[in-house]
C-alpha cells in the first residue's frame with residue numbers, strides 16, 4: 225500500500241502571523257480511509273490561547289469602532305481569499321476527514337459564500353435606531369471565542385468568523401484538533417486576506433485545554449460553539465462565572481415526515497440524501513423517517529431499490545455518497561448503535577454491523593436502515609452521527625406531528641408531500657429551528673439553530689450577526 229508523506233504542523237495563527245506553538249503535545253492526524261498517519265500536529269496549550277486572546281483584545285480597541293463599510297470590505301476580501309483556494313480546501317477536507325467530495329465541495333463553497341451572505345446581512349441590519357430623544361446602537365460584544373467541530377470545518381470556521389467580523393468583534397478561534405490540516409489551508413487564505421492584525425487568531429488544541437481557557441478567560445465576552453450537547457452544557461455552566469454570552473449549536477435527531485400524498489419517487493431519494501448527509505455525520509441529518517402505516521411496504525421497497533444510488537467507498541470518487549467515519553472511535557460508536565437497535569427489536573432493512581466488503585482498512589460502516597422502530601428506542605432518541613436511518617410509522621397527521629416533536633432535540637426537520645398547503649401546516653407545528661419542505665434546502669440568510677437541547681441562539685443572516693451585538697440606548 226502506498227504510504228503518504230507525513231506532514232508536520234507546529235504553528236498557530238496569532239496577531240496576523242504564524243507563530244510556533246508554546247504547547248508541546250504532538251497529535252497524529254489519521255486518514256480515515258486507510259488508518260494511516262498523514263500529519264503530526266503540535267497542539268496549543270493555555271499559554272498559546274492566552275496570547276491569542278490578548279492579541280484579539282488589543283485589536284478590538286480599534287476594530288470595535290469600525291464602520292459597516294470597513295467590515296463589508298473585509299468580508300469581501302475574505303470571500304476572495306477563500307474562493308481562490310476552494311479546490312485545496314476541498315482536497316484537505318476529503319483527505320483529513322474523509323468527507324465525500326460530492327458533499328465537501330459544496331460545503332467549502334458555502335463557507336466562501338458565508339462571507340458574502342454576512343456582508344448582505346450587515347448591509348440590511350440597522351445598527352442604529354432612534355425615536356423621540358432615544359438612540360439605540362448595536363455595539364460589538366467584544367472578543368469572541370469561536371469553537372467548532374470536525375464535521376464541516378470549512379463552513380463552520382467561515383460562517384462564525386463572518387458573523388463576528390460583521391458585528392465588529394475580534395476573534396480567538398479553536399477549531400477541532402481533528403481538523404488541523406484543513407484549518408492550516410484555511411489560515412493561508414485568512415493570511416492572504418490581509419486582515420487587521422489580531423482580528424482573527426486561531427489556536428489548534430484540545431477542547432479541555434484551549435476551549436476551556438476561552439470559556440473561563442474574562443477577556444472573552446462571548447462563546448459561539450458548535451458541537452455536542454454535553455460540551456455545550458459545560459460551556460453554558462462554566463461560562464456563567466464570567467457572564468459569557470453564548471450561542472450553542474448542538475446535536476439533532478431530525479424527523480422527516482412523509483405525508484400520505486408524498487411522491488415516493490422524489491421523497492425516498494430525498495430521505496436518503498438527508499439521512500446520509502455528510503456520511504451521516506451531520507447535525508441536521510434527517511435520521512427519523514416518519515411514514516404513514518398504510519404506505520410502509522411501498523416505502524420499504526422504494527428504499528431497497530434506491531440504496532444502490534448511495535454507494536459507500538472512496539471519498540475522492542464523485543459517485544461515492546457515503547465515506548468513512550472520522551475516527552475509529554466514531555466507527556465503534558456507530559457499530560454500538562446498530563447492535564443496540566437490533567437488541568431493542570428493530571429490524572435491519574439494509575446494512576447492518578461491520579465494514580462493507582472490501583473496505584476493512586478504513587473506518588467505513590454499512591449505511592443502515594432500520595424498520596419496526598419505536599420512537600422511544602435509543603436509536604430513535606439519541607444522536608448516532610453515522611449513516612443510520614430509523615423508519616417509524618404513524619397513523620394520522622396529528623400522530624406524525626406528535627412523534628416528530630417527541631424528542632429532546634429540535635434542530636431541523638423535513639416534510640415531504642404533494643399538497644404544499646398541507647406540508648406548510650405540518651411544518652408550522654414542528655418544534656425545530658428549520659423545517660425544509662420537499663428537499664434538502666439552504667438559505668444563508670435564514671437563521672440556523674435549535675429548539676430544546678439542540679442549542680441556544682441562532683447563526684446566519686441578521687440573526688447570526690445580532691448574536692455578537694449588545695444594544696446600547698442613549699436617552700437625552
Ligand code: NAD
Nearest residue numbers: 372373374399400431432435436451452455473474475507
Ligand atoms: P464536541 O462537542 O466533542 O467538540 C466540539 C468542539 O468543542 C471541538 O473543537 C472540541 O475540541 C471542543 N471542546 C471539547 N471539550 C471542550 C470543553 N470542555 N470546553 C470547550 N471546548 C471543548 O463535538 P464533536 O464530536 O467535535 O462534533 C460532533 C457534535 O457536533 C455532534 O453532536 C453534532 O450534532 C454537533 N454539531 C452541531 C452542529 C449545529 O450546527 N447544530 C453542526 C455540526 C455538528
